[in-house]
Amino acid sequence: MTAISDLISSLETRVDPLSREICEVYWEMANTGNEELHKRMVELEMGMHAIFSDAQAFTTIREALDDPQYSGETRRVLQLLHNEFAGSQESEEIARRKAELSTSIDGDYANFRAELNGEKLSANDILDVLKHCNASPVRKATWQAAKRIGPVVAPKILELVDLRNRTARELGYRDYYDMSLKLQEIDEHEMLTGFRKLEELTREPFAALKAGLDARLVKRFRLGSTEELRPWHYEDPFFQEAPAIVELDLDSLFAGADLEKLTTDTFDRIGLDIRPSLAISDLYERENKDQHAFCMMVGRDPSRVHVLCNCRDNESWAATMLHEYGHAVYDMGLDPLQQYFLRDCAHISSTEAIAMLFGRLTHDEAWLVDILGVDSAKAAAASADARRQQSWAMLLFVRWMMVMVNFERSLYNDPSQDLNKLWWDLVGQYQMVTRPDNRDEPDWATKTHIAQAPVYYQNYLLGEMTASQLKHYIEHKLGNEPLVRQPRTGEWLRDGLFRRGSLLHWNETLRELTGERLNPQYFIDDFVSQQEAGA
Known part of the structure; x- marks a missing residue:
């Protein structure tokens, strides 16, 4: 010994x-x-x-x-x-x-x-x-x-x-x-079985919503038919962010907003203080600066948690701030006295779950009213559309995630195959996007995760499923109010999740926190069933 x-x-x-x-x-x-x-x-x-x-x-x-x-x-x-x-x-x-x-x-x-x-x-x-x-x-x-x-x-x-x-x-x-x-x-068979179930459940509702989107894009760009649509007609280079399917201009609500204050107020509401991290972070655009966003704990020191963003006053960057500071409160909540190698998140998907739990809040009615200060009547009227938009975003996310997971799995199985073709085959199969004509370029290599965070993407979906499970527990068992109106949330997360570190297997930690191992049904109820109900 x-x-x-x-x-x-x-x-x-x-x-x-x-x-x-x-x-x-x-x-x-x-x-x-x-x-x-x-x-x-x-x-x-x-x-x-x-x-x-x-x-x-x-x-x-x-x-x-x-x-x-x-x-x-x-x-x-x-x-x-x-x-x-x-x-x-x-x-x-x-x-x-x-x-x-x-x-x-x-x-x-x-x-x-x-x-x-x-x-x-x-x-x-x-x-x-x-x-x-x-x-x-x-x-x-x-x-x-x-x-x-x-x-x-x-x-x-x-x-x-x-x-x-x-x-x-x-x-x-x-x-x-x-x-x-x-x-x-992560058990590969268990993971892929669950993901295939989600792929099957999302296929028809995604196809229906995308057909409606494509019809609107044909009109907007004055095309002859949907057959003329190509990847550049969507709103981001990978069609991973959900274009609006409802008249919901959230960006206008954030015009002139102080994203640092919104983020601070959000975590203050549930008893988590992010100010020590804000003081050592870098949040705005600058020449020669990394254009993406990330959170980083220096070593395993919970007092040194940095966030990098490139904020603009829009909904996307507001959600990104909430997401990254979700990672930050997890790191800041670790027990500094815990054994060094246990002083880490329970799992990659666990910290992603916390980040996603908070990143979703820009579509939450209570958050819009309490934190952003939107008129309650306006927020209430927008909430149904916001939920529908978020469900659509999650459907798209599942489809995009299937591209990434299947591409990486196939890439490492046989890197000598025609990867340029494989990429667009998967994009067509899962995202239902037509490949560019006569294009043979390594577009797969433009997705930074493939190089910088290999075999990581599955953790985003595991994280989303975990986030839904946590949200259900917070809003139905911890209390009976939206997350931002429950001041006990921070203490529950800090004591039940953050301070445990990686002492237990991530699924066992989740079981002790919520009473059950990872259960995809909460994600399905949150997003797939919501979309079917609104169809």
């Missing part, structure tokens, strides 16, 4: 300072685009790899897991360490090349600006064109410009895929996809 305790203590002593510096360098890279930091990041990642690639330590951990004397908290720490070590059992040469590729790709994405007619466009500029422009040629040119990052990063991604697969197969896994799910403690 002493030898194992010493090993765990030694690992913490080595991992903690390195983890902190990795986070600090990444934060500076994201905020400045400073390419000189890339080499430093590679060296730091190699230092972390040196710790977790230690074959002797890995053998000791595996042997300890076979020994019944190790139980409880110690056994859980060993299991989590096993998952960390297993993903790092590769040569220094392969690890270094992976780190170099990842850092290079990060820089490519962060510094890319679509260029059109000599003008550089930010990601927000592209979305503005796709949302507001009625000229098909301009939309097409903008969409194509946004996709030019694909050929830049695709060869690097494919090399990464090969290296990831090589490591996984040497460890006895089918491929990197199989290894990733196992190390994330």
Whole structure:
């Protein structure tokens, strides 16, 4: 027992300072685009790899897991360490090349600006064109410009895929996809079975709503028929965000809004204070800054939780702020005295669930009234449309998620296949979008998750299902009021979820919190059944 305790203590002593510096360098890279930091990041990642690639330590951990004397908290720490070590059992040469590729790709994405007619466009500029422009040629040119990052990063991604697969197969896994799910403690068969059920349940209501949307788009763009619709006629480059299907101009409600105040007020209502994180975050657009949004805890220090956004006063960025600070309150709520390797969210899908639970609030009637200050009569009138719009968004999300999950699974199974064709085959099958004519480009590589967050996307849907389960418990068992009107919510989440860290398997944590393991029925009731009822 002493030898194992010493090993765990030694690992913490080595991992903690390195983890902190990795986070600090990444934060500076994201905020400045400073390419000189890339080499430093590679060296730091190699230092972390040196710790977790230690074959002797890995053998000791595996042997300890076979020994019944190790139980409880110690056994859980060993299991989590096993998952960390297993993903790092590769040569220094392969690890270094992976780190170099990842850092290079990060820089490519962060510094890319679509260029059109000599003008550089930010990601927000592209979305503005796709949302507001009625000229098909301009939309097409903008969409194509946004996709030019694909050929830049695709060869690097494919090399990464090969290296990831090589490591996984040497460890006895089918491929990197199989290894990733196992190390994330996700049962692949159980996950795919549940996702197929959702795909089947969403197929007809999605097709019906999309047909209505397509008919409106034909009129808007003065096309001859729906057969002329192409990807650039939708409101974002991937058709992953739901265009309006009702007369609901939420953006006008947010014009001039102080998103920091709205977010602070939201969490204040339920007893969670985000001000310590706001003070060390970076929330507005700037040249050379990463155009996306993320939350990052430095090391495993709940007092150092940063959020990066590029806020504008619209509904989308308001929802993003709530989403990212959902991640933040989880990290800030971790127990700083908990064993180091347990001081983390129960699972990726658990922190995504909290982020999604709060990100949904911009469509919530009580939130519109209490936080945004919308007139109650106006909010009540809009609530039915808002719920219908959100249900449509979730239907679209499920369809888009199926593209991502099936693409990644197939990518790692056979990266030599025609991936450009596969991508558009899946987009056509699940999103029912017609591929561009005569296009053979690596459009799949323009989705940053495939390179930067591999085998992660399934956690968004697991997170949405968990969010529905949590919301149901809060509004039907914790109390009988909307979430923002229940001040006990923050304490319940902090004590029942956040402070537990990763002491238990994520599904067991959920069972202890809500009384049952993950149950997709709450998501179905929230969104699929709602849409069918409103059809």
